[in-house]
Amino acid sequence: MNIILLGPPGAGKGTQARKLVEERGMVQLSTGDMLREAQSSGSQMGRIVANVMARGELVTDEIVIGLIEERLTTVKADGFIFDGFPRTLAQADALAELLEKVGQRLDAVVEMRVDDAALVARVTGRFTCGDCGEVYHDRTRPLKVAGSCDVCGSANLKRRPDDNEDSLRQRLMEYYKKTSPLIGYYYAKGDLSVVDGLAEIDTVAGSIARVLDKA
Ligand code: AP5
Ligand code: ZN
Ligand code: ZN
Numbered sequence: 001m002n003i004i005l006l007g008p009p010g011a012g013k014g015t016q017a018r019k020l021v022e023e024r025g026m027v028q029l030s031t032g033d034m035l036r037e038a039q040s041s042g043s044q045m046g047r048i049v050a051n052v053m054a055r056g057e058l059v060t061d062e063i064v065i066g067l068i069e070e071r072l073t074t075v076k077a078d079g080f081i082f083d084g085f086p087r088t089l090a091q092a093d094a095l096a097e098l099l100e101k102v103g104q105r106l107d108a109v110v111e112m113r114v115d116d117a118a119l120v121a122r123v124t125g126r127f128t129c130g131d132c133g134e135v136y137h138d139r140t141r142p143l144k145v146a147g148s149c150d151v152c153g154s155a156n157l158k159r160r161p162d163d164n165e166d167s168l169r170q171r172l173m174e175y176y177k178k179t180s181p182l183i184g185y186y187y188a189k190g191d192l193s194v195v196d197g198l199a200e201i202d203t204v205a206g207s208i209a210r211v212l213d214k215a
Pocket of ligand 2 (some may be wrong): 014032
């Protein structure tokens with residue numbers, strides 16, 4: 001089963017994708033995570049995208065489509081969760097072509113709906129484990145033991161450089177301008193399901209599970 005998690009910055013795509021990996025053995029394909037990895041490895045692509053990402057703008061379609069193509073053609077999985085991809089109509093068309101090329105289909109697109117005020121609070125309170133990638137929040141998903149990741153015990157806890165109000169405003173603008181047209185695109189294909197992303201993490205997970213079980 002292959003699904004897209006669609007939603008604005010801070011909607012909870014990464015949080016829910018990690019749950020699906022744990023519970024259903026699916027593989028998470030987060031273009032945001034891939035681009036951050038390219039930056040920390042110091043690759044040429046990482047250097048090219050660093051400023052664009054820090055400002056909250058989208059990197060080029062060519063770069064992200066290339067990243068997804070590389071994974072889809074090399075990773076074997078029971079199902080992929082596309083997290084933060086596609087983000088433009090051109091990316092959506094490219095994904096349809098790539099899936100066809102590898103003999104796979106898209107089973108569901110889950111739009112996670114969250115209002116802007118909640119997104120600011122979520123993004124500005126977020127931190128992640130630099131070793132295992134677990135996603136936390138100062139208030140809604142705090143650490144059980146201060147200074148140490150619940151999952152792997154690491155003290156390497158990080159905040160993203162684009163998690164400030166200015167970059168978030170830009171990310172939201174990009175979302176409404178370039179990504180939200182995908183809602184109509186997938187609705188027209190009969191692939192779209194909407195879940196209330198404002199509910200608690202486990203409640204959202206339950207709503208997504210119901211969508212997947214019907215797909
Ligand atoms: P990316 O990393 O994809 O960032 P984003 O889309 O802005 O989304 P976030 O990761 O900020 O949010 P999320 O929905 O994953 O929320 P999370 O689960 O962490 O992209 C970053 C940048 O890379 C882009 O700006 C762009 O430059 C570039 N890029 C990436 N993909 C691209 C593409 N395809 N094309 C072009 N450019 C691309 O949750 C957020 C916080 O809320 C956490 O603290 C979490 O604990 C908390 N939380 C989650 N769910 C709940 C809940 N239900 N209740 C309360 N708190 C919650
Ligand atoms: Zn994310
Ligand atoms: Zn960890």
